[in-house]
Amino acid sequence: MLNLLTKTKPWMVASLIVATSVFGQNNASCPxxxxxxxCPxxxxxxxxxxxxxxxxxxxxxxxxxxxxAAYNYPARIQTRCxxxxxxxxxxxxxxxxxxxxxxxxxDAALTTTNSIDGSIINSDFKFKPGFKLxxxxxxxxxxxxxxxxxxxxxxxxxxxxxxxxxxxxxxMWGSPFVNSTVTAQEYSSAxxxxxxxxxxxxxxxxxxxxxxxxxxxxxxxxxxxDWIRQNVTNTYERATDGANVLADVATVKGKSRxxxxxxxxxxESNWMIGSGFRFFGNGEADxxxxxxxxxSVRDSRTETPTESFHVSQRKIYTLRxxxxxxxxxxxxxxxxxxxxxxxxxxxxxxxxxxNQNMFRHFNEGVNMIANSTLSYGDLYVQGxxxxxxxxx
Numbered sequence: 001m002l003n004l005l006t007k008t009k010p011w012m013v014a015s016l017i018v019a020t021s022v023f024g025q026n027n028a029s030c031p032x033x034x035x036x037x038x039c040p041x042x043x044x045x046x047x048x049x050x051x052x053x054x055x056x057x058x059x060x061x062x063x064x065x066x067x068x069a070a071y072n073y074p075a076r077i078q079t080r081c082x083x084x085x086x087x088x089x090x091x092x093x094x095x096x097x098x099x100x101x102x103x104x105x106x107d108a109a110l111t112t113t114n115s116i117d118g119s120i121i122n123s124d125f126k127f128k129p130g131f132k133l134x135x136x137x138x139x140x141x142x143x144x145x146x147x148x149x150x151x152x153x154x155x156x157x158x159x160x161x162x163x164x165x166x167x168x169x170x171x172m173w174g175s176p177f178v179n180s181t182v183t184a185q186e187y188s189s190a191x192x193x194x195x196x197x198x199x200x201x202x203x204x205x206x207x208x209x210x211x212x213x214x215x216x217x218x219x220x221x222x223x224x225x226d227w228i229r230q231n232v233t234n235t236y237e238r239a240t241d242g243a244n245v246l247a248d249v250a251t252v253k254g255k256s257r258x259x260x261x262x263x264x265x266x267x268e269s270n271w272m273i274g275s276g277f278r279f280f281g282n283g284e285a286d287x288x289x290x291x292x293x294x295x296s297v298r299d300s301r302t303e304t305p306t307e308s309f310h311v312s313q314r315k316i317y318t319l320r321x322x323x324x325x326x327x328x329x330x331x332x333x334x335x336x337x338x339x340x341x342x343x344x345x346x347x348x349x350x351x352x353x354x355n356q357n358m359f360r361h362f363n364e365g366v367n368m369i370a371n372s373t374l375s376y377g378d379l380y381v382q383g384x385x386x387x388x389x390x391x392x
Contacts, residue, residue, distance in 0.1 A: 072209035074143035075216040077391045080338045082138070088149075088389040090132035096155055096196050097125045098357050099377030103159055103192045103234060108167040121161045121169070123192060127383060128155035144207045147220075151200040153381075159192040173234040173252040173361070175299045175309040187236040187250070195231040198381075200224065204266060218268040223261065224286045224322070228379075230256040232359060250301040254359040257295075260288035260320060276333045280345065284324040292316035295358040316358070324351045326385065341391040346384065353379040 077086070107118035130153035138145045163169045168186030206220030236250040264286030271279040296312035328347025335342060357377030 072211065075208040075210045076138055076143055076145055077332075077341045077343075079334070079341055079391055083392055084138040086136050086138075086341075086389060086391040088132075088134040088136075088387055090134075090385050090387040092130040092132060092151075092153065092383060092385050093127055094130060094153060094155075094381050094383030095125055095127045096153075096157075097380040097382070098123075098194075098196075099379075100357055100359070100361065101192075101194065101232070101377065102172050103161065104172045104187075104190050104236070105170045106161060106164060106167065107170055107186070108164045118167075118170070121159070121190060123194065124157060124159040126155075126157050128153070128157075130154070132385070132387075142207065143209075144205060146203070146205050149202045151198070151202070153198045153200075154196070156193065156195045158194075161190050163188045169236065171234070171236045171250065171252075173254075173299075174236075174250060175297070187238045187248075189237045191235045193231075193233045195229075197229040198226065200226045202264070204264070206266070206268070214272040216270045216272070220266045220268070222264055222266075224264045224288065225259070225261040226288065227259050228256075228353070228356065229258075230254075230359075248302055251299070253298045255294060255296045256292065256358045258290055258292045258356075258358075260290035262286055262288035262319075264322075266324075270330075277331050278329070280326075280328055280330055280347065282324075282326045282347075285321070287319055287321045290318050290320045292318070292358055295360065297360045311360070318355075320356065321354045322352065325349060328385075332389075339392075343387075343389040343391075345387045345389070347387075348384055349382065351381040353381075 101123040103121040103123060105118045106121055130151070132149055132151045134147060134149035136145055136147040161169065163186075168188065169190050171187065171190065202222065202224050204220040204222030206218045208216055208218045210216055232254045234252040236248075236252075238248045264284060266282065266284035268282045269280060273279065292313075292315075294312060294314055295316060296310070299309040301308075326347045326349035328345055330343060330345035332341060332343035334340070355376045356379035
C-alpha cells in the first residue's frame with residue numbers, strides 16, 4: 001500500500017496543479033462589478049429658510065448648525081457647490097427735485113408802483129425711469145462679500161406758465177446787467193426745461209449675519225463715485241399790448257458739470273416673515289470730494305437795445321455729503337435643490353445730494369456790479385426700485 005501511494009503521489013500533485021490553474025483561468029474571466037457611484041461631496045449648508053430634496057439620497061437634510069453665542073452666524077446666500085457669484089438688475093422710477101429752481105412770480109396786480117399780488121411759479125418735477133446693474137461675490141474669509149453697482153438716471157422735465165389776465169410774470173432768473181437796461185421786465189409767459197444726468201458707481205464690502213433667528217443685517221463700507229450734469233433753460237416772452245407780436249424774448253441758460261468720489265458706510269437689514277418673505281430697510285451715508293468742472297450762466301434778450309451776459313466758473317473744489325434711505329418688501333427662494341437662489345425686491349427710497357445746485361442767481365439792483373450768489377440748493381431723488389437677483 002505504501003508503494004502504491006509512493007507511485008501515485010506525483011500524479012496527484014500534477015492533477016492538483018492543473019485543476020488550480022484551470023480554476024484560476026475561469027475565475028479571471030469574470031470582471032468584478034463596478035461599485036456604486038458615491039454621492040457628491042456635501043456643500044456648505046445654505047442659510048435658512050431653505051428647501052430640501054427628501055427623495056434624493058444625494059441631497060440629505062442639512063444638519064442643524066451649532067451656534068456660538070459670541071459669534072454672529074453668517075446669513076449670506078449659500079448655494080450647493082457654489083461659484084460664489086451673484087448678479088442683480090433693477091428698474092428704477094424716480095422723481096428728481098431740486099431747490100431754488102422756481103421759474104418766476106405770477107403777479108395778478110396791474111402794473112402799478114409798489115403793488116404786487118402774486119404767487120411763485122414752481123418747477124414741475126416728474127417721475128422718470130432708469131436702471132441699475134450689479135455684480136457681487138462671496139469670500140471664504142469670514143463670509144465677507146463684495147458688490148459693484150452702476151446706476152443710470154437721466155431725466156428731462158419742463159414747466160410752462162402764462163400770466164393771469166391783466167397781470168404779468170416777473171422772472172427769477174437773469175442778470176441785472178441785462179434787465180437793468182429794460183424799462184419793464186413783465187412777461188406774458190414763461191417756460192423752463194431742466195435736464196439732469198446722473199451716473200453713479202458704488203463698490204462696497206460687507207457681511208450678512210444673523211442677529212437673532214429672524215433678523216439679519218449687513219454692515220458695509222466702500223467707495224462711491226458719481227458724475228452729475230445739469231442744464232437749465234428759462235425762456236420769458238412778452239407780447240406787444242393788444243397784439244400777438246412778440247416784443248421781447250429773454251433766454252437764461254445755466255450749466256453745471258461735476259464729478260465726485262469718496263468713502264461711504266451703509267447698513268442693510270432684513271426682517272424675516274416666513275416662507276421666504278421679508279421686510280427690509282437700508283441706509284447709507286457718504287461724503288464726496290467734488291469737482292465742479294464748470295458752472296456757467298448765459299443771459300440774452302431780443303429787445304432793442306439787445307444785451308447779453310455770459311459768465312462761467314471752473315474747478316470748484318468742495319465736499320458734498322449724500323444720504324440714501326430705502327424700505328420695502330422682498331421674497332426669495334432656493335431652486336434646483338439649492339443649486340440656485342433667486343430674489344425679488346420692491347422698495348421706495350429717498351436720497352439727498354446736499355448743495356448740488358450750482359446755478360448762479362443774481363441779486364436785483366441797478367447799481368450792482370458783478371454781484372451774484374450760488375444758490376446752493378439741495379438735490380433730492382425719491383421713487384421706486386424693483387430688483388431681481390440671482391445667486392449661483
